[in-house]
Amino acid sequence: MSSNKTDTRTRILDAAWNLLESSGGPAVRMGDIAKAAGISRQAVYLHFPTRADLLTATARHIDDAKGVDDRLAASRAATGGAERLDAFIEAWGNYIPEIHGVARALMAAADSDPAAAEAWADRMAALRQGCEAAVAALKKDGLLAPGLPPRQATDLLWTLLSVRNWEQLVGDAGWPQKRYVAAMKTTARRSLTTLAEPPT
Amino acid sequence: MSSNKTDTRTRILDAAWNLLESSGGPAVRMGDIAKAAGISRQAVYLHFPTRADLLTATARHIDDAKGVDDRLAASRAATGGAERLDAFIEAWGNYIPEIHGVARALMAAADSDPAAAEAWADRMAALRQGCEAAVAALKKDGLLAPGLPPRQATDLLWTLLSVRNWEQLVGDAGWPQKRYVAAMKTTARRSLTTLAEPPT
DNA sequence: CCTTTTACTTGACACTGTGTAAATTGACAG
DNA sequence: CTGTCAATTTACACAGTGTCAAGTAAAAGG
Numbered sequence: 001m002s003s004n005k006t007d008t009r010t011r012i013l014d015a016a017w018n019l020l021e022s023s024g025g026p027a028v029r030m031g032d033i034a035k036a037a038g039i040s041r042q043a044v045y046l047h048f049p050t051r052a053d054l055l056t057a058t059a060r061h062i063d064d065a066k067g068v069d070d071r072l073a074a075s076r077a078a079t080g081g082a083e084r085l086d087a088f089i090e091a092w093g094n095y096i097p098e099i100h101g102v103a104r105a106l107m108a109a110a111d112s113d114p115a116a117a118e119a120w121a122d123r124m125a126a127l128r129q130g131c132e133a134a135v136a137a138l139k140k141d142g143l144l145a146p147g148l149p150p151r152q153a154t155d156l157l158w159t160l161l162s163v164r165n166w167e168q169l170v171g172d173a174g175w176p177q178k179r180y181v182a183a184m185k186t187t188a189r190r191s192l193t194t195l196a197e198p199p200t
Numbered sequence: 201m202s203s204n205k206t207d208t209r210t211r212i213l214d215a216a217w218n219l220l221e222s223s224g225g226p227a228v229r230m231g232d233i234a235k236a237a238g239i240s241r242q243a244v245y246l247h248f249p250t251r252a253d254l255l256t257a258t259a260r261h262i263d264d265a266k267g268v269d270d271r272l273a274a275s276r277a278a279t280g281g282a283e284r285l286d287a288f289i290e291a292w293g294n295y296i297p298e299i300h301g302v303a304r305a306l307m308a309a310a311d312s313d314p315a316a317a318e319a320w321a322d323r324m325a326a327l328r329q330g331c332e333a334a335v336a337a338l339k340k341d342g343l344l345a346p347g348l349p350p351r352q353a354t355d356l357l358w359t360l361l362s363v364r365n366w367e368q369l370v371g372d373a374g375w376p377q378k379r380y381v382a383a384m385k386t387t388a389r390r391s392l393t394t395l396a397e398p399p400t
Numbered sequence: 401c402c403t404t405t406t407a408c409t410t411g412a413c414a415c416t417g418t419g420t421a422a423a424t425t426g427a428c429a430g
Numbered sequence: 431c432t433g434t435c436a437a438t439t440t441a442c443a444c445a446g447t448g449t450c451a452a453g454t455a456a457a458a459g460g
Contacts, residue, residue: 008407026311029446040409045448111226111308124372145390155373156383164364172324173355183356187391190345208437229417243438245419405458414449424439430432 009047011037013061016054020101026108030054052109052116059102059123066098072130081134081141082195086185088134089161092127093181096166103163124158131157135192143193153192160188209247211237213261216254220301226308230254252309252316259302259323266298272330281334281341282395286385288334289361292327293381296366303363324358331357335392343393353392360388 015036019028030051034041048054063069075087096103106123109116135153138144144153159165161184169175169183189195215236219228230251234241248254263269275287296303306323309316335353338344344353359365361384369375369383389395 030448031446039407041447042410042449043408046408049448051447108308108311111311152375152379152383155369155375156387158373159365159368162364162368164362164368165359168359168362168364169355173358175352175355179352183352187356190391191387230419231417239437240439242419242440246437249419251418401460403458403460406456407454408456409454410452412450412452415447417446418444420441420443422439422441425437427434427436429434 008037008039008043010061012039012044012047012054013058016058017062017102020058020105022101024101025104025106028105050113050115052106052113052119055102055106055109055116056119059099059106059119062099062102066095068095071095075130076133078137081138081143082189082193084137085134085188085193088130089184089188090181092130092161093166093184094177096163097170097177100163100167104167107163124162127161128154128158131161138193143195145192145194148192157188157192160184160191208237208239208243210261212239212244212247212254213258216258217262217302220258220305222301224301225304225306228305250313250315252306252313252319255302255306255309255316256319259299259306259319262299262302266295268295271295275330276333278337281338281343282389282393284337285334285388285393288330289384289388290381292330292361293366293384294377296363297370297377300363300366304367307363324362327361328354328358331361338393343395345392345394348392357388357392360384360391 012033016028016033019032019036030044031041033054034044037044044054048057071091072088075084075091078084078087106116106120110120111117132150132154135144135150135157138153139150144150166180170177170180175183212233216228216233219232219236230244231241233254234244237244244254248257271291272288275284275291278284278287303320303323306316306320310320311317332350332354335344335350335357338353339350344350366380370377370380375383
């Protein structure tokens with residue numbers, strides 16, 4: 001039956017998720033995940049041909065479980081450009097900690113593995129699209145800072161909201177998550193728009 | 201003789217520099233560097249016990265050759281807070297591309313090697329100090345954005361000027377170096393100060 | 401009841417890259 | 431010609447990913 005197969009597959013994904021969440025990225029080996037899932041290391045390769053495949057599948061698995069699409073859809077629903085920017089930053093910024101374990105592993109793998117690099121690039125492209133849409137909404141409302149082309153505004157917002165920046169502020173600098181989200185909202189407004197402070 | 205030894209050491213550092221500058225970080229192996237330096241792979245280990253040691257030594261080697269300290273000293277010399285911020289961003293921002301090869305290798309190595317992680321953390325701490333000083337100069341002139349503690353302003357500036365952000369804007373987004381520096385100046389002013397646009 | 405298929409296990413192995421240990425070379429001193 | 435010492439090379443150990451072949455247990459299906 002395929003349900004049995006799916007069960008094991010899911011067990012692997014859950015095991016990977018757990019391990020990546022606790023102990024960081026590249027430290028988690030295929031064998032660790034197998035052991036946590038209660039199967040042999042080789043059995044993992046029956047379901048996921050390479051480490052990169054397993055990591056990307058885990059990322060999607062988390063997406064499904066956490067309902068990213070729904071959350072981001074909510075930000076798309078916002079009417080005005082300002083609200084939309086805030087909602088997008090809120091949704092994405094609060095999503096980062098939930099995928100951070102896999103994200104770290106994927107970024108590390110991307111350094112040496114082209115497949116992992118592409119998988120990560122895809123996710124970053126999706127984020128960039130969200131930024132592009134938010135910037136377009138700002139422009140439509142005439143809120144975009146003068147002299148700042150939408151393309152560059154998108155690039156800036158995309159960079160501001162990168163996982164690495166979250167790591168640096170929340171991880172290295174020790175910021176609480178709430179402050180991170182608030183600061184990203186303020187910084188985005190100040191650097192991209194003609195708006196005042198966001199509502200607290 | 202020690203002059204001979206030093207020669208070999210320097211040849212290794214130059215070889216590492218060259219290779220890291222062209223082909224990115226983790227792709228450059230100890231053997232590649234050895235070959236480029238005209239010695240055997242193992243001979244490299246006589247001068248640098250580990251990969252992390254070689255990478256950090258290469259970074260310092262570049263620092264010396266390019267005169268980072270002098271350049272950053274120039275930014276410290278700026279009188280007003282605004283000029284100082286601009287000068288600092290200018291100096292650091294234009295330094296990033298010159299160390300980028302080693303930086304990439306060091307960041308990648310940091311994922312799995314604690315020694316490399318510490319070496320990289322040291323460099324980032326130095327950058328953070330520069331940011332701290334620039335923020336202090338802003339505060340002294342009363343230019344710091346209201347409601348923004350110096351500590352947080354430092355963290356934000358530090359994150360804004362990270363090597364990863366440079367990579368993303370100049371590398372992934374394809375920005376020319378000049379635009380990067382200009383955008384960092386503008387963004388820093390907008391998000392941290394009460395100042396208007398920087399002079400073009 | 402027997403056969404085939406499915407999902408997994410076991411164990412060995414190839415490959416890549418770092419780092420270590422032992423053997424070798426070569427110059428120079430007595 | 432021999433001893434010594436340092437620089438260097440050859441050979442090896444180790445970790446982790448991914449491959450391969452053979453075996454096993456149980457469910458599916460005639």
